[in-house]
Amino acid sequence: MNIELSLKSAIKQALSALFQIEEEVVLQPTKSDFEGNYTYVVFPLVKQLRKSPVDIANAIAEYLKTNTTYIKSYNVVQGFLNLVLADEVWFDVLNGILADKNFGVLPKNNQSVMVEYSSPNTNKPLHLGHLRNNFLGSSVAKIVEANGYEVVKTCLVNDRGVHICKSMWAYQQFGNGETPESSGLKGDHLAGKYYVIFDKHYKSEMATLIQGGMSEDEAKKNAPAIKAVQEMLIKWEQGDEETVALWRKMNDWVFAGFNETYQKIGVSFDKTYYESNTYLLGKDIVEEGLANGVFFKKENGSVWIDLKEEGLDEKLVLRADGTSVYITQDLGTTDLKFADYPISKAIWVVGNEQDYHFQVLFAIMKKLGRTYADGCYHLSYGMVELPEGKMKSREGTVVDADDLVAEMIETASSSTSERSKIDGFTQEEANQLFQQIALGALKYFLLKVEPKKKMLFNPAESIDFQGNTGPFIQYTHARICSILRKAASQGIVLDEKVKPVAIEKTEAELIFVLSDYPAAVKKAGDEYAPSVIANYCYELAKTFNHYYSQVSIMNEPDGEIQKFRLALIKLVSETIRKATALLGIEVPNRM
RNA sequence: GGAUCCGUAGCUCAGCUGGAUAGAGCAACAGAUUUCUAAUCUGUGGGUCGCAGGUUCGAAUCCUGCCGGGUUCACCA
Numbered sequence: 296m297n298i299e300l301s302l303k304s305a306i307k308q309a310l311s312a313l314f315q316i317e318e319e320v321v322l323q324p325t326k327s328d329f330e331g332n333y334t335y336v337v338f339p340l341v342k343q344l345r346k347s348p349v350d351i352a353n354a355i356a357e358y359l360k361t362n363t364t365y366i367k368s369y370n371v372v373q374g375f376l377n378l379v380l381a382d383e384v385w386f387d388v389l390n391g392i393l394a395d396k397n398f399g400v401l402p403k404n405n406q407s408v409m410v411e412y413s414s415p416n417t418n419k420p421l422h423l424g425h426l427r428n429n430f431l432g433s434s435v436a437k438i439v440e441a442n443g444y445e446v447v448k449t450c451l452v453n454d455r456g457v458h459i460c461k462s463m464w465a466y467q468q469f470g471n472g473e474t475p476e477s478s479g480l481k482g483d484h485l486a487g488k489y490y491v492i493f494d495k496h497y498k499s500e501m502a503t504l505i506q507g508g509m510s511e512d513e514a515k516k517n518a519p520a521i522k523a524v525q526e527m528l529i530k531w532e533q534g535d536e537e538t539v540a541l542w543r544k545m546n547d548w549v550f551a552g553f554n555e556t557y558q559k560i561g562v563s564f565d566k567t568y569y570e571s572n573t574y575l576l577g578k579d580i581v582e583e584g585l586a587n588g589v590f591f592k593k594e595n596g597s598v599w600i601d602l603k604e605e606g607l608d609e610k611l612v613l614r615a616d617g618t619s620v621y622i623t624q625d626l627g628t629t630d631l632k633f634a635d636y637p638i639s640k641a642i643w644v645v646g647n648e649q650d651y652h653f654q655v656l657f658a659i660m661k662k663l664g665r666t667y668a669d670g671c672y673h674l675s676y677g678m679v680e681l682p683e684g685k686m687k688s689r690e691g692t693v694v695d696a697d698d699l700v701a702e703m704i705e706t707a708s709s710s711t712s713e714r715s716k717i718d719g720f721t722q723e724e725a726n727q728l729f730q731q732i733a734l735g736a737l738k739y740f741l742l743k744v745e746p747k748k749k750m751l752f753n754p755a756e757s758i759d760f761q762g763n764t765g766p767f768i769q770y771t772h773a774r775i776c777s778i779l780r781k782a783a784s785q786g787i788v789l790d791e792k793v794k795p796v797a798i799e800k801t802e803a804e805l806i807f808v809l810s811d812y813p814a815a816v817k818k819a820g821d822e823y824a825p826s827v828i829a830n831y832c833y834e835l836a837k838t839f840n841h842y843y844s845q846v847s848i849m850n851e852p853d854g855e856i857q858k859f860r861l862a863l864i865k866l867v868s869e870t871i872r873k874a875t876a877l878l879g880i881e882v883p884n885r886m
Numbered sequence: 887g888g889a890u891c892c893g894u895a896g897c898u899c900a901g902c903u904g905g906a907u908a909g910a911g912c913a914a915c916a917g918a919u920u921u922c923u924a925a926u927c928u929g930u931g932g933g934u935c936g937c938a939g940g941u942u943c944g945a946a947u948c949c950u951g952c953c954g955g956g957u958u959c960a961c962c963a
Contacts, residue, residue, distance in 0.1 A: 341943075342943080373906070458962095621963050677956085834910095837910085840927065843922080843926075850922075885923085
């Protein structure tokens with residue numbers, strides 16, 4: 296049973312019977328300073344009914360007491376009616392959850408959603424910002440799935456363009472045939488190395504030119520390195536064999552590196568799009584837009600759209616020379632996505648520096664009459680910043696993803712051995728645990744904050760394992776498992792249903808939080824916000840730990856009470872497992 | 887300058903479809919382990935919810951203006 300809904304309709308009935316009014320009923324959880332589980336605020340009725348808040352509240356409460364079995368007691372403070380639910384209600388709720396195999400998973404709605412995330416450039420390795428993107432994307436995919444949708448996880452790899460040619464050219468000039476094997480570097484790091492080398496070389500050429508009297512802008516355009524790179528890009532577009540072979544070789548290295556990282560951090564995709572295949576798309580859409588008057592052509596031949604009515608500006612969609620710009624491609628790939636899959640919605644997990652781009656993209660799609668335009672959503676997220684500000688690759692302040700994961704595993708290892716509760720673990724099991732804890736801490740850290748907010752990462756203080764953290768939640772799960780193991784070793788077998796017994800206040804609280812899980816899943820899905828799930832996990836774990844400190848389970852003499860408690864905490868552990876899974880976090884049975 | 891997002895305790899963040907005395911964690915201090923994992927629990931101190939108006943019985947929450955910060959406004963991606 297859903298107690299909140301039942302209670303709401305009972306109050307609705309009371310209002311109708313007592314005062315002959317039809318009113319939408321909103322309940323809220325009672326604040327912990329007051330006695331009660333749910334609170335109904337009667338202030339809004341006062342004017343209408345011309346009675347005192349206290350009288351109205353008392354009348355409703357009395358009605359509920361005589362006409363339903365939900366209420367154990369109540370109190371009225373000013374205009375707040377605080378309701379304490381009857382013990383049997385808690386058992387009904389608990390048994391309802393126990394019987395629901397799909398608790399917290401909404402029914403299938405026969406709709407599909409595409410979630411695009413990660414979308415790396417193949418010229419440098421992943422950094423902390425990419426981790427936030429990857430964790431957000433894969434978590435949102437899971438959350439949307441739990442909300443009843445089919446999900447297609449996609450990645451659009453930016454594997455072509457000037458920036459890719461930069462690392463290619465530098466490798467060609469200075470690489471001496473170096474390979475991941477010969478250098479011992481992961482392929483993505485190797486490519487990144489040459490990207491940095493290019494930048495240095497380019498800068499020094501510029502400096503020389505500027506010393507020779509050239510302006511900075513001209514030097515930027517005329518440095519031999521950048522000219523060589525532009526030539527290389529043209530060759531690539533013409534399909535020059537040597538260039539394409541180099542491109543293929545280096546990209547393969549990078550993909551191998553990325554795949555290693557993705558596997559380590561537990562991120563995957565159903566479909567990968569490559570810009571090298573899609574960058575020419577979109578030109579036919581430009582033709583379409585010109586034909587139906589949505590776009591217009593300027594004297595020099597460039598094509599534009601006027602979005603002033605949408606509060607935006609004029610926007611270029613095709614250069615005068617007929618080549619594509621960034622948005623041209625995106626018009627094409629968006630059409631492609633909706634043609635490739637029977638999806639009704641598409642989500643782009645992309646940083647907030649592209650807010651404007653997506654506003655424009657969606658506005659254009661709408662003007663072109665694409666019916667799917669309303670199902671497009673840009674999940675915009677804020678930067679991960681360091682104490683000294685933004686990460687800058689040029690200043691070497693970028694926090695590398697692989698390095699960070701390795702450090703976290705190291706920290707997890709040392710802090711586990713300090714506490715040492717894993718006697719009997721094989722080395723392999725221990726390593727697996729360290730990785731679970733490390734990634735749990737990292738993922739939780741990056742997901743607990745609302746996506747659109749920027750966040751601060753301080754490399755000097757390693758990510759916490761105590762308090763509002765992933766390991767705290769993992770620990771809570773391990774603690775419960777420990778009790779359940781003890782119960783199993785004593786041969787205690789749980790029934791499918793729980794028999795009503797005397798119930799502690801902390802137990803009612805725990806059931807209350809448990810019953811709120813589906814609402815958290817729904818809210819997280821509606822808002823595309825893993826932070827909602829993270830906060831829920833913390834709330835549940837905290838409530839359990841409080842309970843744990845107050846009530847003993849294995850020392851409880853009454854067998855029925857003990858069984859009830861075991862069923863309750865088992866449900867808590869399962870809910871923690873399900874909820875953390877939505878964040879991509881694994882929970883160990885021991886730690 | 888236009889657009890947009892953010893501003894809550896020393897720090898990091900919840901709360902934001904309006905409700906009671908604004909909550910957590912970290913840090914500080916004081917406690918709890920003969921008892922199921924102390925990566926835990928309990929308590930203390932710490933706040934003009936950026937500022938000023940407005941709407942309302944009631945505003946951290948909604949509206950307006952201002953202040954501070956980020957992002958963006960390329961025939962780059």
